[in-house]
Amino acid sequence: MTSVPQPTNTAxxxxxxxxxxxxxxxxxxxxxxxxxxxxxxxxxxDDYPISWIARYDLLFLGAILIQGLLIFFRxxxxxxxxxxxxxxxxxxxxxxxxxxxxxxxxxxxxxxxxKVANVPLFAGFxxxxxxxxxxxxxxxxxxxxxxxxxxxxxxxxxxxxxLNFFTHHFLPDIRLPLFFASLLLxxxxxxxxxxxxxxxxxxxILSMVLIAFFIWIAENISTYSNIWLYPHxxxxxxLVPLPKIGAWYLLMxxxxxxxxxxxxxxxxxxxxxxNFGFRKATKPQNPKP
Numbered sequence: 001m002t003s004v005p006q007p008t009n010t011a012x013x014x015x016x017x018x019x020x021x022x023x024x025x026x027x028x029x030x031x032x033x034x035x036x037x038x039x040x041x042x043x044x045x046d047d048y049p050i051s052w053i054a055r056y057d058l059l060f061l062g063a064i065l066i067q068g069l070l071i072f073f074r075x076x077x078x079x080x081x082x083x084x085x086x087x088x089x090x091x092x093x094x095x096x097x098x099x100x101x102x103x104x105x106x107x108x109x110x111x112x113x114x115k116v117a118n119v120p121l122f123a124g125f126x127x128x129x130x131x132x133x134x135x136x137x138x139x140x141x142x143x144x145x146x147x148x149x150x151x152x153x154x155x156x157x158x159x160x161x162x163l164n165f166f167t168h169h170f171l172p173d174i175r176l177p178l179f180f181a182s183l184l185l186x187x188x189x190x191x192x193x194x195x196x197x198x199x200x201x202x203x204x205i206l207s208m209v210l211i212a213f214f215i216w217i218a219e220n221i222s223t224y225s226n227i228w229l230y231p232h233x234x235x236x237x238x239l240v241p242l243p244k245i246g247a248w249y250l251l252m253x254x255x256x257x258x259x260x261x262x263x264x265x266x267x268x269x270x271x272x273x274x275n276f277g278f279r280k281a282t283k284p285q286n287p288k289p
Contacts, residue, residue, distance in 0.1 A: 054112040082262070092116070144193075
């Protein structure tokens with residue numbers, strides 16, 4: 001009778017890494033569920049159009065349904081949902097400006113009923129998908145931060161980035177100084193996340209760049225399916241320029257700072273004294289300097 005060979009330490013290590021990689025992927029998929037479902041709807045409605053309702057209106061109603069189901073099945077808490085809708089509002093204001101006649105940074109080529117100015121109402125949900133990923137990943141991965149900058153400095157940086165998205169059309173573009181400011185401010189910041197029983201640490205700036213890269217991939221899929229178009233894509237689809245990753249990186253800084261500040265608010269009771277019946281949440285693990 002031959003004995004069964006026992007796995008070596010190296011084999012055990014590789015197996016553990018494989019299990020952790022699988023867990024990491026599944027957790028990311030869980031955090032991205034809103035974005036995955038929304039992107040899937042975009043692709044399906046491009047291949048199989050529906051004659052009795054405008055595509056953008058269908059996406060808008062579908063996004064509301066997705067959000068409602070996430071709340072109903074407790075895949076998102078009320079705290080997370082409020083943060084997502086705040087992000088939705090901030091992004092929609094920028095959309096209205098960017099798609100205005102005098103600016104025209106991008107366009108939504110299809111007609112619809114549910115819209116504000118030139119912006120279909122579903123467009124805000126595309127940004128909400130980013131906010132949803134952040135708030136869900138924060139809880140799922142048990143994110144913790146080391147050497148996080150003072151909140152006042154991060155708010156100033158985020159505000160300047162947001163304003164520059166508007167002002168660079170008629171004032172000098174300070175995007176490059178903002179890049180350097182973010183690198184300086186977050187140069188020591190790291191984010192720790194849990195995968196199974198292990199904890200890993202990643203530079204905060206690298207994590208923002210990676211998320212921006214994957215958003216850029218999703219953006220290419222979206223423009224390919226004719227959801228929105230940049231001026232250089234008016235006649236034929238072309239790849240979204242790589243420098244756009246930089247814009248998404250800056251937007252991720254805004255998103256993270258906004259979500260971080262919203263997580264500090266106690267939504268169980270507001271100052272007016274009304275109790276909205278929200279589930280009392282435990283104190284979040286906010287970044288500390």
